[in-house]
Amino acid sequence: MEELHRAKDRVLLVAVEFSARRAALLPSALLAREVRKLAEPAPATQAREVPAAGELLMEFRELVLSAGAEIAGEFVQRRPKPDPATLIGSGKVRELAGVVAATGANAALFDHDLTPTQLRNLEAALPCRVLDRTQLILDIFARHARTREGQLQVELAQLEYLLPRLAGRGKAMSQLGGGIGTRGPGETQLETDRRKLQRRIVQLKHDLEAVRRVRGQQRQRREAVPVPTVALVGYTNAGKSTLLMR
Incomplete structure (x- = not known):
């Protein structure tokens, strides 16, 4: 990406x-x-406003x-x-x-x-x-991802976006000769890169599921303790970290 x-x-x-x-x-x-x-959901009767260019x-x-x-x-x-x-x-x-x-x-x-x-x-x-x-x-999102789960989610989204767009991405994607011990007869660099991305996507999904499983266990332990939970949500660069530090 x-x-x-x-x-x-x-x-x-x-x-x-x-x-x-x-x-x-x-x-x-x-x-x-x-x-x-x-x-901030708009009322059901309010029509969606299309902003100016x-x-x-x-x-x-x-x-x-x-x-x-x-x-x-x-x-x-x-x-x-x-x-x-x-x-x-x-x-x-x-x-x-x-x-x-x-x-x-x-x-x-x-x-x-x-x-x-x-x-x-x-x-x-x-x-x-x-x-x-x-x-x-x-x-x-990649610049601001701090948690392991967030980083995995962003990388997965980037690779899934890139996969169908590999064709024509510069000279690195040009066709290379195949042969015994390389990539197989007639196989292209594009196909090799596509398989690498597919393997990485599978690995990311596996890692993400493992992280979510651990987070789920941690959440269950927190819920067993009667302590209020607070979430801080906001747009990129809105000042969430600054507010939290204060």
């Missing part, structure tokens, strides 16, 4: 608004926003800064519907490549979930790494 906090990445934000499908894209585009609202872009910037990246520039496009191959269309991809070169960005971050095909095509056309909103959210 690509991370945004290796060495203060310079990120070009790519915000795309689809007028014909804005409501349908709401769950993906507002993932972080909806997390904040979990503790400017508000979404502002939240997008805050998430990128939370990931420890530097914003090199912004690229905003409005179109009626997503392009199946590149999300933004071939013409805009060429324009975006020029903006990447002009700003010196080493990563283009889309405020939208990219399909494996879109990710592959964009990486082939742009002179930088390509990331989407899900990768950004997972990266932030």
